[in-house]
Amino acid sequence: MPDVQCQRLMPAKNKYPHCYGDNTKFNRYAYRPAHWYGKLVYVVHRRVYCNDCKREWATINEDALDTLDPRIKELFPFLFPTKYGPGIAKEMLHVHLWAKIKGIDGGTFAGFFNEAQRVECAKLHNAYLDEILHWRSNPPLAISSHIPDPFSPFDDHEAYCGVSIFRRTLNASVRLFMNENEKYMQHMHQMWNDNSASTYDSHKFNKQICAGLSLFW
Numbered sequence: 164m165p166d167v168q169c170q171r172l173m174p175a176k177n178k179y180p181h182c183y184g185d186n187t188k189f190n191r192y193a194y195r196p197a198h199w200y201g202k203l204v205y206v207v208h209r210r211v212y213c214n215d216c217k218r219e220w221a222t223i224n225e226d227a228l229d230t231l232d233p234r235i236k237e238l239f240p241f242l243f244p245t246k247y248g249p250g251i252a253k254e255m256l257h258v259h260l261w262a263k264i265k266g267i268d269g270g271t272f273a274g275f276f277n278e279a280q281r282v283e284c285a286k287l288h289n290a291y292l293d294e295i296l297h298w299r300s301n302p303p304l305a306i307s308s309h310i311p312d313p314f315s316p317f318d319d320h321e322a323y324c325g326v327s328i329f330r331r332t333l334n335a336s337v338r339l340f341m342n343e344n345e346k347y348m349q350h351m352h353q354m355w356n357d358n359s360a361s362t363y364d365s366h367k368f369n370k371q372i373c374a375g376l377s378l379f380w
């Protein structure tokens with residue numbers, strides 16, 4: 164994403180997040196799943212290699228994003244809490260935090276979306292069985308095998324690849340999410356702040372109007 168939307172802010176060369184050197188080369192494209200409510204989004208990214216350290220890393224990793232302009236990192240819609248595991252949409256973490264305040268814990272929150280994914284998997288299974296029936300009654304002219312490939316289980320990473328949301332993913336993500344967002348959240352609840360011109364403050368003015376009216380009553 165940053166390559167297209169934030170071209171002028173992108174450095175000419177990727178920096179290796181550990182040595183901060185830019186003697187690096189683009190190795191290949193890769194993709195990694197990220198949770199988007201009940202669905203998975205595959206985020207295409209680059210894998211870059213440091214010629215000095217002889218190590219490779221993914222440009223969507225948190226430490227790699229830290230080497231870029233903060234604006235790029237803050238606008239990137241996903242957060243990947245580990246080097247190889249799945250990511251999560253930042254807006255889901257907003258929902259998670261609000262749900263938590265209302266007494267809905269991380270396990271219950273993850274359960275909603277894991278169930279949604281499994282329901283989608285069951286629908287696909289149904290469509291698959293339908294297709295098999297069609298295939299048997301209308302066989303194609305040339306077939307290599309009379310035994311169809313079986314439908315893969317939900318967690319099969321070679322085939323269907325559903326990815327459950329785990330509490331540890333949520334917890335690790337929330338920590339990183341708060342590092343990035345807490346300052347904005349704090350500003351939301353202040354009457355004025357010097358750091359950001361775009362605070363949402365209509366609710367604060369409403370409170371003032373109420374206080375003003377109470378003087379007359």
Ligand SMILES: [Zn+2]
Pocket residue numbers: 179181182183184213214215216217
């Ligand atoms: Zn290096």
